[in-house]
Amino acid sequence: MDSLQTIKQRFGIIGNNNQLNLALQKAMRVAPTDISVLVTGESGVGKEAIPKIIHSLSHRKHAKYIAVNCGAIPEGTIDSELFGHEKGSFTGASATRSGYFEVADGGTIFLDEVGELPLTTQVRLLRVLENGEFLKVGSSKVQKTNVRIVAATNLNMEQAIKKGKFREDLYYRLSTVEIHLPPLRNRTDDIHLLFRKFAADFAQKYNMPTIRLEDDAVEMLISNQWKGNIRQLKNLAEQISVIEQNRIISKSVLRTYLPDANQNLPAIISEKKQDGDFANEREILYKILFDMRNDLTDLKKLTQELIKEEARHQPKEKTQLLIDKIYGKAEDQKSGKTLEFINEGDDEPFEQHPSMVSFDDAETIEETVSLQEKEIEMIKQALERNRGKRKLAAKELGISERTLYRKINQYNL
Numbered sequence: 001m002d003s004l005q006t007i008k009q010r011f012g013i014i015g016n017n018n019q020l021n022l023a024l025q026k027a028m029r030v031a032p033t034d035i036s037v038l039v040t041g042e043s044g045v046g047k048e049a050i051p052k053i054i055h056s057l058s059h060r061k062h063a064k065y066i067a068v069n070c071g072a073i074p075e076g077t078i079d080s081e082l083f084g085h086e087k088g089s090f091t092g093a094s095a096t097r098s099g100y101f102e103v104a105d106g107g108t109i110f111l112d113e114v115g116e117l118p119l120t121t122q123v124r125l126l127r128v129l130e131n132g133e134f135l136k137v138g139s140s141k142v143q144k145t146n147v148r149i150v151a152a153t154n155l156n157m158e159q160a161i162k163k164g165k166f167r168e169d170l171y172y173r174l175s176t177v178e179i180h181l182p183p184l185r186n187r188t189d190d191i192h193l194l195f196r197k198f199a200a201d202f203a204q205k206y207n208m209p210t211i212r213l214e215d216d217a218v219e220m221l222i223s224n225q226w227k228g229n230i231r232q233l234k235n236l237a238e239q240i241s242v243i244e245q246n247r248i249i250s251k252s253v254l255r256t257y258l259p260d261a262n263q264n265l266p267a268i269i270s271e272k273k274q275d276g277d278f279a280n281e282r283e284i285l286y287k288i289l290f291d292m293r294n295d296l297t298d299l300k301k302l303t304q305e306l307i308k309e310e311a312r313h314q315p316k317e318k319t320q321l322l323i324d325k326i327y328g329k330a331e332d333q334k335s336g337k338t339l340e341f342i343n344e345g346d347d348e349p350f351e352q353h354p355s356m357v358s359f360d361d362a363e364t365i366e367e368t369v370s371l372q373e374k375e376i377e378m379i380k381q382a383l384e385r386n387r388g389k390r391k392l393a394a395k396e397l398g399i400s401e402r403t404l405y406r407k408i409n410q411y412n413l
Contacts, residue, residue, distance in 0.1 A: 002057070004028070010056075011049050014197050015190030019182040023050070030177050031057035036129060038114075038174045039152040041181035044229035050179055051110035051150035060148055063107030066100050071113035078121055080137050089138020101134055101145045108148040114174065115155035115166055122167045125149075129173040149174070184226040184233060191222050194230065198237035209247045211240055216251040224258050289371055376411050379404070383413070 004024060007013070013024070030037060031054045039047045048067065055065045073081050080090075084099030100109055111117075117125065128134050129149065133142050151174045160166040184191060195213070203210040213221060226232055236257055240249060378397065386392035394404040407413075 002028070007053060011053060013046075013049060014194050015187055017182060017187040017190050019180075020187065020190070023179050023181050024053070026177065026179050027053045028057060030054065032059065034148055035176045036148075036174050037150045037176070038157075038171075038178045039150065039181065040157075040178060041152075041154065042183045042229055043154045044231035045181040045183060046230050047152040047154075047181055048110070048112065050181070051108065051152070054150055055108040055110075055148070058108070058148065060107050064104045065108050065110070066104045067110040067112060068100055069112045071116035075118045078118065079124065082121065083124060083134045083136055085137035086139045089136075093138070096136075099134075099136065101128060101147055102143065104147050105145050106147075108150060111149060111151040113153060114151035115153040115157065115160055117166075119165075119167065122170050126167065126170045126173060129170070184229040185224075188222050191226070191233065192218055194233055195221060195237055198234050199241060202238050202241040206242065208241065211237075211244065211247050211249055213249050213254065214251065217249050217254045220251050220254055220258070293371070375407070376413070379407055379411070379413060 002010070004021060007024060007028065013020075027037075027050050037050070037054060039050045041047050051067070052065070055061060068082070070078065079085075080093075080097065080099065082099050082101060084097050084102055085093050087093055087096045111125075124134060128145065128147070132144055132146060134145060135142060155166075157166060157171050157175075161168045161171060184194075192213070199211050228235070239257060240254075244253065246253075379393070382393040382396050383390070386396065390404055390408075391401050394401040397404065399407075
């Protein structure tokens with residue numbers, strides 16, 4: 001059997017990450033068998049290399065190897081692509097067609113993005129995995145196939161099963177052996193190695209000197225999140241190789257090619273957003289303030305009524321406790337006045353305790369100018385200062401001209 005280093009050189013795999021080595025070793029061990037394999041990992045980590053390794057080291061290496069991107073085939077035609085169809089089985093089926101499972105008989109099929117398969121196709125695939133049988137679209141004749149299936153996905157299959165998007169029984173048939181490839185951000189020691197390899201390849205391809213990174217640029221390269229993984233790193237190396245004339249790349253230059261490097265910068269709010277969205281937020285805030293003022297007024301009235309009712313129907317001790325609880329206990333040593341309570345049926349008012357507010361005689365404090373009146377006054381003053389020009393007045397008030405026009409009509413200004 002080929003060594004791990006030989007396999008890396010043969011398939012252009014760069015890196016010495018432990019998780020990567022474990023995945024490759026697992027692929028080498030299962031290759032001689034016919035076990036179904038599921039390759040998992042984020043998009044762009046290089047999952048397509050694993051089925052090629054498995055096929056090349058298996059007894060099927062001289063038969064066909066077909067890679068199918070399940071997510072790129074429309075739902076209405078994927079059954080025909082995989083299993084074939086009979087002539088006249090659907091509109092446009094002008095001739096009988098063999099599917100991938102028939103063509104790859106004796107070989108290996110790589111089903112990339114297998115999590116995107118429709119549920120009806122999943123049922124057909126499960127039958128192939130269980131007994132090697134399938135039906136062409138529009139046919140009732142059962143056909144046999146001897147195919148090794150290697151599948152790959154970047155989805156969380158457990159969540160897909162819970163949501164009913166993937167059959168649990170098919171998942172367990174596919175994942176007899178599961179091989180996981182780590183994301184590039186977990187392979188920090190391999191990032192610069194990969195970049196140098198890509199840079200050298202593109203320098204040869206475009207017949208130009210190879211680009212090099214300064215030390216601080218290397219640190220930035222390694223610390224980047226690499227959401228697109230190896231695919232993103234390769235694209236970066238190609239962009240810089242083609243665009244930059246200076247072949248020594250500094251940190252400041254590299255930053256312009258890395259979108260993740262600027263993700264913590266403060267957001268810039270456009271004037272359009274200030275005039276539009278902020279005006280709407282201000283209106284909502286006004287409404288909340290008006291509602292709060294009305295609620296406070298209602299609460300004051302309710303509190304007054306409750307205390308009056310308690311004073312009429314409760315004993316002296318309980319009423320005193322209620323007053324002390326609401327207003328705080330206070331003593332008037334100078335006057336020495338005591339609180340005389342009204343018994344039920346009495347018509348005379350009781351004498352007021354110094355710590356208690358007389359609700360009959362007390363001045364009801366209202367806002368002398370309501371928020372609405374303040375808003376009207378502000379609009380009037382802004383219009384006067386800007387000689388009736390609504391655009392300038394709206395800018396001064398921090399609202400849109402359309403909102404100001406609506407306010408003018410609303411208040412008959």
